[in-house]
Amino acid sequence: MRTQPSGETLRPSRHMDWKDLTFTLFNYILLSMLVIITIYPFYYILIYSISDPIEVQKGVYFWPSGFSLEAYKATVQLPGIMDAALVSVSRTVLGTLITVFSCSFFAYLITKEEMPYRKIIYRFVLITMYFNAGFIPWYLTMKAYGLQNNFLLYIIPSAMSGFNIILIKTFIEQLPASLEESAKIDGAGYFRIYRSIIFPLSMPIIATIAVFSAVGQWNTWFDNFFLVENPKLQTLQLVLYNFLNQSSNLSNMTTEELTRGDVVRTLTPQSIRMTITMLVTLPIVLVYPMLQRYFVKGIMMGAVKG
Numbered sequence: 001m002r003t004q005p006s007g008e009t010l011r012p013s014r015h016m017d018w019k020d021l022t023f024t025l026f027n028y029i030l031l032s033m034l035v036i037i038t039i040y041p042f043y044y045i046l047i048y049s050i051s052d053p054i055e056v057q058k059g060v061y062f063w064p065s066g067f068s069l070e071a072y073k074a075t076v077q078l079p080g081i082m083d084a085a086l087v088s089v090s091r092t093v094l095g096t097l098i099t100v101f102s103c104s105f106f107a108y109l110i111t112k113e114e115m116p117y118r119k120i121i122y123r124f125v126l127i128t129m130y131f132n133a134g135f136i137p138w139y140l141t142m143k144a145y146g147l148q149n150n151f152l153l154y155i156i157p158s159a160m161s162g163f164n165i166i167l168i169k170t171f172i173e174q175l176p177a178s179l180e181e182s183a184k185i186d187g188a189g190y191f192r193i194y195r196s197i198i199f200p201l202s203m204p205i206i207a208t209i210a211v212f213s214a215v216g217q218w219n220t221w222f223d224n225f226f227l228v229e230n231p232k233l234q235t236l237q238l239v240l241y242n243f244l245n246q247s248s249n250l251s252n253m254t255t256e257e258l259t260r261g262d263v264v265r266t267l268t269p270q271s272i273r274m275t276i277t278m279l280v281t282l283p284i285v286l287v288y289p290m291l292q293r294y295f296v297k298g299i300m301m302g303a304v305k306g
Contacts, residue, residue: 042281042285044060045274045277045278045281046278047060047062047063047064048060048064048270048271048274049071049072049271049274049275049277049278050064050067050068050069050072051064051065051066051067051068051271052064052065052066052067052068053068053070053071053271056270056271057270071271071272071274071275072275072279074272075243075272075275075276075279076279078239078243080231080234080239081236081239081240083231083232083234084234084235084236084238084239084240085236087151087154087232087233087234087235087236088218088235088236088237090151091151091154091155091217091218091235092214092217092218094154094155095154095155095158095159095213095217096210096213096214096217098155098159099158099159099160099161099164099209099213100206100209100210100213102159102160103159103160103161103164103165103168103209104168104194104198104199104202104206104209105194106160106165107164107165107166107168107169107172108168108169108172108190108194108198109190110122110125110165110169111169111172111173112190122169125162125165125166126162126166128162129162129163129166139226139227142157142223142227143227147227148227148228149227149228149229149230149233150233151233153223153224153227153228154217154220154223154224154235157223158213158216158217161212161213163212164209164212164213167205167208167209168202168205168206168209171202171204171205172198172202175198175201175202179197179201180193180197180198183196183197211287211288214284214287215284218237218283218284219237219280219284220235220237221235221237221238221241224237224238225238236279236280237280240276240279240280243272243276244272244273244276
């Protein structure tokens with residue numbers, strides 16, 4: 001707000017000219033279209049999975065065609081599905097907790113100048129992001145460590161991640177050094193400083209790492225496919241993947257003919273596919289919004305410098 005020599009106050013104009021208005025309108029339209037393009041595929045899967053399996057074959061676009069949860073009922077009653085769900089949930093929770101602790105504590109240690117060979121160790125961490133030994137060495141290593149048909153296969157190999165360590169290390173280096181110095185004067189050791197100061201202040205980047213780890217743990221089935229033969233240790237993703245490839249036979253196996261008047265409803269392979277897709281995706285969709293406010297802040301602050 002400015003003042004003229006005569007003493008009158010100049011107020012900013014509240015009216016936009018036609019160029020600004022056109023630009024703003026174009027932005028709203030473009031962003032709205034991008035949002036629709038992004039969300040609609042997931043929405044389509046949702047409305048297809050809850051539609052009547054027979055009615056939906058006539059077409060579904062914006063609203064469910066009828067309403068039926070028979071595909072969900074049939075899917076959750078598949079043999080071994082509940083045991084697989086328990087394994088996946090346990091893997092996701094335990095794997096995420098161990099990954100967060102291991103990466104954050106290791107990242108804190110390599111920020112200490114008194115740590116022996118700190119720079120060499122950090123460079124080895126960087127190398128793991130760009131070079132991979134390949135599938136056969138990985139397979140032989142997992143077998144040599146006794147992780148075949150072992151639940152620890154889902155937790156130990158993912159406990160350390162070079163990308164996560166770099167993000168956390170960069171974030172920790174931006175914290176005020178005076179906090180740690182004050183704690184050392186009071187007699188606190190490294191673990192006490194990490195537990196009481198570093199970890200609480202690093203919560204934004206910790207939440208970001210937790211999202212990355214949880215999504216990865218929930219979606220991974222590669223290790224399960226090659227190293228686990230015990231059906232009690234199979235994850236939900238692998239079980240549903242196998243059923244997804246057999247959706248035609250599955251629909252015949254789980255079809256329940258429900259006579260309601262003259263209408264007979266049956267399950268279709270496409271309904272089974274859509275339902276399985278929703279069951280695998282929905283947990284991540286529900287968890288992510290709770291951590292979103294930490295996610296953006298953490299990924300920005302943890303990637304300012306390398």
